[in-house]
Amino acid sequence: MDTALLFLGQTEIIIIVLIIVLLFGAKKIPQLMRGMGSGIKEFKDGMKEGEKTAEDKDQEKLK
Numbered sequence: 317m318d319t320a321l322l323f324l325g326q327t328e329i330i331i332i333v334l335i336i337v338l339l340f341g342a343k344k345i346p347q348l349m350r351g352m353g354s355g356i357k358e359f360k361d362g363m364k365e366g367e368k369t370a371e372d373k374d375q376e377k378l379k
Contacts (some may be wrong), residue, residue, distance in 0.1 A: 324332075328363060 337345065
């Protein structure tokens with residue numbers, strides 16, 4: 317993990333947020349966050365499904 321991100325102060329965070337607002341616009345940011353949230357949810361669901369599949373295969377091996 318990059319340790320430079322751990323040392324961001326309030327001023328740096330405010331500047332980053334302002335740059336993001338300028339680049340994408342205030343109306344577009346909620347859409348971006350929704351898209352990111354749904355992408356993370358799909359990723360988690362896929363991971364759970366993969367774990368379940370692996371557990372099922374392990375159970376079949378034990379039989």
